[in-house]
Amino acid sequence: MADQYGDSTRSVKSVGAEPLPGSPIGPVPIPAAAYHLPPDEDAALDSYGRASNPTWRQLESALAQLEGAAHAVTFGSGMAALTAVLRIFAEPGRRVVVPADGYYQVRAYARDYLAPRGVDVVEARCDQMCEAARDADVVLAETPSNPGLDVVDLHHLAMTCRARNALLVVDNTTATPLGQQPLSLGADLVVASATKTLAGHHDVLAGYVAGSQPELIDRVRRERLLAGPILGAFEAWLVLRSLGSVGLRFERQCQNAAAVAVMLSTHPAVRSVRYPGLPTDPSHPVASMQMRRFGGIVAVELGSAAAVHDLVRRSALLVAATSFGGIHSSVDRRARWGDPVPDGFARISLGIEDTDDLLNDLADALAPA
Structure with missing residues (x-):
C-alpha cells in the first residue's frame, strides 16, 4: 500500500474489494462450514470452516496491511490470539517474560497454565523489560501498558532480544497499528485485540497475530486449526465493516x-x-x-x-x-x-x-x- 496515504485512506482501501461491475463495494460475510470439494484433491480451495474462510482472508489482508506485516491470522478474541502464541513458543524449560504492569489476565494465564508446564515465567514492568530480556527465550511486551500507560522502548528491546535470539512479541492493542507499528521496530510478532479500537463499536470480540516471517505464521495458523479458537465469519465481517472508519x-x-x-x-x-x-x-x-x-x-x-x-x-x-x-x-x-x-x-x-x-x-x- 502506498506510503503516502493517510490513515483514513489506508483504512478504507484495506477493506476494498475488486471493482467488478455488479459486485458489492464493501465486504460480505460468507458463513460456510462446508464447501463443495473439487475432483482434484490437491487443489488449494476452501474445504471446512475451521480451516479457512474467505471473510477471514479479507480481514487478515486488511490487518496485515495496517500492521505493515506480510501475514495476519485472526482469532475469536485477543486472548485467544495471545495465548495461542504463548502455547506455541513458551515451551517447557524456556524462560518467558510477561508484563507485570499489563493486562492482568495474561499474568493469570502464565501462572495457571505456563508455569505448571515447566515454563519459567518472569513478570517485568515496562522499565524492566530490556533487563529481563537478557536471559529470556520469549518476551511479551505490551506498550503502552494497560492500564498504566507506561511505554517500552521497542527498538532497544528488539536489539536485546536479537542478541540472545529470543522471540519478541508485542501486544499492540492499546496503540493500534495507526499509533505504532512494532514490526518496523524489530518485533517478530504482533498480537492484538481487534475488539477494542479496530472494531470500535462494542459489538464483537476478535483478535489477531501479525508478522512477516512465514515459519512463525505457519505455526500460528496450525495452532488455530488444531485448537479451533476461530473467528466467526459474521464477526470477521463486523470488524471489516468497522476498519473502514x-x-x-x-x-x-x-x-x-x-x-x-x-x-x-x-x-x-x-x-x-x-x-x-x-x-x-x-x-x-x-x-x-x-x-x-x-x-x-x-x-x-x-x-x-x-x-x-x-x-x-x-x-x-x-x-x-x-x-x-x-x-x-x-x-x-x-x-x-x-x-x-x-x-x-x-x-x-x-x-x-x-x-x-x-x-x-x-x-x-x-x-x-
Missing part, C-alpha cells in the same frame, strides 16, 4: 484524549495523570520516537473508589464499562479487577464525542470534588 475514529479519540489529559493534569481533584502524549509524562521521550499517535486512553488517579463512582454518576457522557476503544467514552476503575493500582485509579477511554462537550462534561462532573 477506524482512521477517522482513532483521530478523534486521540484528539479527545490529549485534551482531556491536559485538562485533568491541572485539576485539583486529580492526584495524577498518565498519557504518553503529555510532554510532562515520563514515557513521552520514548513514546514520541516510536508512536505516530498516542492513543485514546487516559489513566487518572482520583482520591478514592467513591470519587470514581461519583465521576461516572455525575457525568452525562461517561459510561462505566470495562472495555475500551469504542465510540462512547467510558470509565473503568481497574482495582475492581485485581490490577495492582490504587483504589481511585481509573482508565478513561475517550470516544468520538465533540471535544468541547467532553471537557465541559468532565469539568461539571468533577466540580463537587
